[in-house]
Each structure stands twice: as C-alpha cells, then as structure tokens.
Amino acid sequence: MERHAAAVRRVRLGSRAGLVALGLVLLYLVYAWFAFDIPHLIRTAEPQRAVLLATDSVAHKVHVTKSLRNPGFEVAVEGERTATYEHLPDWVRADAAGEDVFVDLGEGHTVTIDGQTLTLTTPESGPITVTATDDGVRIAYSGEKPDWVREGYNVQTDTLVKFDARPTIDRRVQVTRSKMEIHRFFLGWEHFFFPFGSQLHGKSVGELVDLAFSAPRLDPDQSNLALMAETIWTNREWQHRAVAIALLETVLMAVLGTLTAALVALPLAFAAARTFNRIGPVRFALRRLFDFLRGIDMLIWSLIFIRAFGLGPLTGALAIAFTDTGTLGKLFSEALENIDKKQIEGVQATGANRWQRYRFGVIPQILPVFVSQGLYYLESNMRSATVIGALGAGGIGLMLVETMRTSRDWENTLYIIILTILLVVSMDALSSWLRRRLILGR
Known part of the structure; x- marks a missing residue:
C-alpha cells in the first residue's frame, strides 16, 4: 500500500510539474507576443511585396x-x-x-x-x-x-x-x-545562357544542336561548340565564371579554416587533457584559451580580421580557424580524457615507447571522434563561409549581397541561393561518404 501511495504521489507531482511547465510556456508566448510587438508587425506587413519579390525571382x-x-x-x-x-x-x-x-x-x-x-x-x-x-x-x-x-x-x-x-x-x-x-x-530567366547581343541568342535547342555538330563555324578561330561554351561562361549579365570562382573561394575558405583548426586543436588537446598532462596550470590556461576562442562569435572574428588584413578569403579562413580551434580543442580534449586505458597498457606491455603508445593505443580510439567532428564542422563552415563572405571576406556570400543591394537582380539572387544550397548538400553527401569510408570501413 505504501508503495502504491508513493507511486500515486509521484504521478500527481509529475502531472502538476507538467501543468506548471505548460503554463510557463504559455506565459512566455504571451510575453513574447507583446514584447516583440507582433500585432504591429501583422498590421504593417506587406504580403504584396513578398509576392513581387517572388515574381522578380x-x-x-x-x-x-x-x-x-x-x-x-x-x-x-x-x-x-x-x-x-x-x-x-x-x-x-x-x-x-x-x-x-x-x-x-x-x-x-x-x-x-x-x-x-x-x-x-x-x-x-x-x-x-x-x-x-x-x-x-x-x-x-x-x-x-x-x-x-x-x-x-x-x-x-x-x-x-x-x-x-x-x-x-x-x-x-x-x-x-x-x-x-x-x-x-x-x-523564366532571360538570357541565362546566351547574352542579348550574342549570335546564339534566341536560337532553339534544335538549332543549337545543328550548329554544334554540323553547321559551318560562326567564329573561324574556334568550333561552334567551343563558342557556345565560351559564351555561356563569359555571360556578362549572369556572370557564370565569377559565380563559379566565388563558389570555389567559399569552399577553400571553409576547408582551409577547418583543416587549420583541426591541426592546431589536436596537439593542444593532448596538452589540455588530464590523462596526458599532469601540469594543472597548463591545462587550465589551455582550456581558458579554448573558451576565449569559441566564446567570440565567428562573425566578430571576421570583422576583426577584415580590419586587420583587409577584405579577402584569408580573413574568412582565419575567422573559421580561430573559432573552431576553441571548439574542436575542447571536444578533442574531452575525447582524450575518456579513452580506454587498457588498450594503452596492452601496447605498453609489448615494449612500445611513448610515441608508439600514442600511435597504436590512443589514435585508433579517438580517430572516429576526430574525423566525425572535423567533417561535421566542415559542413557547418560551408554555410558560415557564405555569411562571413557577405561581410566582406569574399566568396559567394559577397556576390549574394551585391545582387540584393540593387533591389532589381532578384533572379540573380535566387540563382546564387540555389547554387549555395546545392554546394551545402553536396558537401553534406561528401562528408557522409567520407565518414562511412574512414570510420565504418565501408
């Protein structure tokens, strides 16, 4: 009977706690409704402008x-x-x-x-x-x-x-x-492939196929197929070449920043882990360094480096490297502190020296964590590089902001957004494939 009564009391307490939590959530929603002046936003909203923006895109x-x-x-x-x-x-x-x-x-x-x-x-x-x-x-x-x-x-x-x-x-x-x-x-997107004044403008797909493989050359110095490719690549209105270069800069910014952070964070993590460093002040200093690096947002770091080094992809890579060094250093050091010491002892029993114990007893245990975390942050940094680029670091983010500033080239804006999404999806697929290959051995 006592157990039953205690169980009933726990159920009642749980129900009351749930009701209290629900009441607090509702109270917060009511506060947010008035604190953010949602009624005014609804009154002043212009859905027609959103429709116009979508139409222009x-x-x-x-x-x-x-x-x-x-x-x-x-x-x-x-x-x-x-x-x-x-x-x-x-x-x-x-x-x-x-x-x-x-x-x-x-x-x-x-x-x-x-x-x-x-x-x-x-x-x-x-x-x-x-x-x-x-x-x-x-x-x-x-x-x-x-x-x-x-x-x-x-x-x-x-x-x-x-x-x-x-x-x-x-x-x-x-x-x-x-x-x-x-x-x-x-x-439709007008002149997406061939600009207005081009010899190829306005031709149908059938006419383009005939020109590519059978018709006489429009330009004596190159084949019609090469002329088509060059015309598309150098399209001044859609700037396919500039967009491709900007996408490459964004990828390089994310890869360079993440790789630098991982390479710097790994040795620092060993020095910050209790299982590998018995000197408390050193561990404390390194952990506070990790807190400092990741405590300042990546956007703030990018603004600092833009003022220090000027505009360019290097500033974005440095901002990513600084922030991720703090985050990866903390994650790596925690992973090192949770390793199985029996494997290290087994390697040591064979007569291995210190570096061999690290190589065969520590690295195999932490490698899956390192690879998984590094690839995850590479995916995340691909998106972050776009935002950092919009602040002036270059890449596809800067081009995106430039098209939005004109308030006219919304179709170019949508084009860049679609390419950015495809880039992130491709990086996610590549990262998943690498994880399967490196961690699961598939």
Whole structure:
C-alpha cells in the first residue's frame, strides 16, 4: 500500500510539474507576443511585396519607356545593360518618332500613348487617361478609382506628380512628368545562357544542336561548340565564371579554416587533457584559451580580421580557424580524457615507447571522434563561409549581397541561393561518404 501511495504521489507531482511547465510556456508566448510587438508587425506587413519579390525571382521584366523631356523611346530587359531591343517585340507597336505607341499587355490589358497622354485599358475597369504636364500629371477615370492605382502627391504644392497602376502582379504602368514606363513580366530567366547581343541568342535547342555538330563555324578561330561554351561562361549579365570562382573561394575558405583548426586543436588537446598532462596550470590556461576562442562569435572574428588584413578569403579562413580551434580543442580534449586505458597498457606491455603508445593505443580510439567532428564542422563552415563572405571576406556570400543591394537582380539572387544550397548538400553527401569510408570501413 505504501508503495502504491508513493507511486500515486509521484504521478500527481509529475502531472502538476507538467501543468506548471505548460503554463510557463504559455506565459512566455504571451510575453513574447507583446514584447516583440507582433500585432504591429501583422498590421504593417506587406504580403504584396513578398509576392513581387517572388515574381522578380522567377521571371524577367521588360520595360517600355518613353522619355518626355528628351526624344526617346525604347524597349529593354530590366537589369541588363545591353538588352535593348533593336526590333520591337510583336506586342509593341510604335511609329518612328515614338510618339504613337501601342502596348498589348495580354489578357485584355492595353496601353496607348499619344504624345503626352497615356490611356490604360483593362477588362475590369474602363479606360484611364493620364496626361503628363509641366507640373505633374492629370488623371481621368471613366468610373471609380481602382484599388490597384496609387497616386503620388507633392505635399508642398499639393499637386499630383505620379500615376502608378498595377492591375495584375505581372503588369505595371507608371507616369510622371518626365517619362512614361510600362512593365511586363515574362516567366523564366532571360538570357541565362546566351547574352542579348550574342549570335546564339534566341536560337532553339534544335538549332543549337545543328550548329554544334554540323553547321559551318560562326567564329573561324574556334568550333561552334567551343563558342557556345565560351559564351555561356563569359555571360556578362549572369556572370557564370565569377559565380563559379566565388563558389570555389567559399569552399577553400571553409576547408582551409577547418583543416587549420583541426591541426592546431589536436596537439593542444593532448596538452589540455588530464590523462596526458599532469601540469594543472597548463591545462587550465589551455582550456581558458579554448573558451576565449569559441566564446567570440565567428562573425566578430571576421570583422576583426577584415580590419586587420583587409577584405579577402584569408580573413574568412582565419575567422573559421580561430573559432573552431576553441571548439574542436575542447571536444578533442574531452575525447582524450575518456579513452580506454587498457588498450594503452596492452601496447605498453609489448615494449612500445611513448610515441608508439600514442600511435597504436590512443589514435585508433579517438580517430572516429576526430574525423566525425572535423567533417561535421566542415559542413557547418560551408554555410558560415557564405555569411562571413557577405561581410566582406569574399566568396559567394559577397556576390549574394551585391545582387540584393540593387533591389532589381532578384533572379540573380535566387540563382546564387540555389547554387549555395546545392554546394551545402553536396558537401553534406561528401562528408557522409567520407565518414562511412574512414570510420565504418565501408
């Protein structure tokens, strides 16, 4: 009976503890809800901007632009310096002077430009007429103002200075007193392989295959296949060569930093392990050194080395090496303190000297731990090298930040993100394979 009563009390105490823990978690969530001002974040969130970002990442935008200050009319792909159409696409018609322009945006959306006046027609609303003046713009609606139209005002003069309409996510019309601009999105990454002005631009897969293996040379100095490879590799807009070099720098940064940390941490770990070093002050000093090195975050180390040595992959490798020396040194020393002494005694019984005892009695025991931890940190450092590179250490992280700063090249940003993910996945697969080969003997 006493045992049963004690068991019942333990169950009740466990239930009460669980309820208390659940109450504390709920209390913390309520605190976090107000401490981080989640209601304000929800009110001010702009999901449409997220949709626009996603659209820019998987599609390319073509601009139809007419200047109102200087004579000029052009159709160009946004984000590409040389991608201006010499011959208008079939959905744009204009006279030679660019005064009368007709743009078919698809699905019943059309834009007509007559001198200083633009008329937007959509299936959902009547025509909207916008006239550019010296002071701003004048807008005439045939019905109520649609909710997808935004008007920009000059607060000082109380005049309308901008018309911005986005009837759908992939269509946009803007008018100011200086220019008229029509945007149309097309799904896909334009000019990913061949740039706009290339001889190979616009050719189908069948035409490219014929050129590669049967057609006469486009460039007398090299074969068509070599010309294709060189054109893709040197694409100025997508910068495949620069991206490949940046990926290589990121890999080298992670490998060099991790390898340096492992090689430095291994001998220090022997000196910090109680089983191999009886001098307490030395062990204490080394363990505090490990605490210091890993106590400062890798990003802080990178900022320190950037100030000391300037920008470049070396600073990233040093930041990784310093942080991981502290972490691996601690892990290695703990592994050394937990080894089986019987194996060392067995090797010593054969007449082996000190170094032979280490070689045949210690290393085989700790090697799986060393390899496993080293490979794990190599995987982790591949991601860390990307973040460190974004601070200025170079590599793919720096290119990623540069594409994001423009706020236009979101398709390039997605391209780099995909390559970074593939790099991390490949390193993870390689690390798993090496662990199986080196540790399990498969």
